[in-house]
Amino acid sequence: xxxxxxxxxxxxxxxxxxxxxxxxxxxxxxxxxxxxxxxxxxxxxxxxxxxxxxxxxxxxxxxxxxxxxxxxxxxxxxxxxxxxxxxxxxxxxxxxxxxxxxxxxxxxxxxxxxxxxxx
Numbered sequence: 001x002x003x004x005x006x007x008x009x010x011x012x013x014x015x016x017x018x019x020x021x022x023x024x025x026x027x028x029x030x031x032x033x034x035x036x037x038x039x040x041x042x043x044x045x046x047x048x049x050x051x052x053x054x055x056x057x058x059x060x061x062x063x064x065x066x067x068x069x070x071x072x073x074x075x076x077x078x079x080x081x082x083x084x085x086x087x088x089x090x091x092x093x094x095x096x097x098x099x100x101x102x103x104x105x106x107x108x109x110x111x112x113x114x115x116x117x118x119x
Contacts, residue, residue: 036060041083051091081105
């Protein structure tokens with residue numbers, strides 16, 4: 001019976017540590033990037049962007065690219081690459097990055113193996 005209680009306590013400690021890790025996983029700067037990019041993507045989808053938003057896009061993307069797994073996770077959640085391409089097409093159609101970004105947005109990575117599948 002004593003072993004059962006030890007296993008229950010061990011399980012509860014593991015669950016508690018997992019919840020703590022999820023809540024405090026991201027640094028404040030990374031969390032700000034998430035919020036900034038989510039807001040920009042939402043504004044792009046609603047058609048409320050301006051040409052001045054390019055600086056915000058580029059700065060937030062540059063900071064997030066230092067964390068590739070988080071970048072890919074956010075891309076899966078809000079289709080970040082697709083929103084960025086849509087923003088550039090709308091405001092900067094002559095941007096030389098567009099063909100490469102269109103190709104990258106056209107492929108969705110599998111979350112487990114990182115294999116590209118044409119969507």
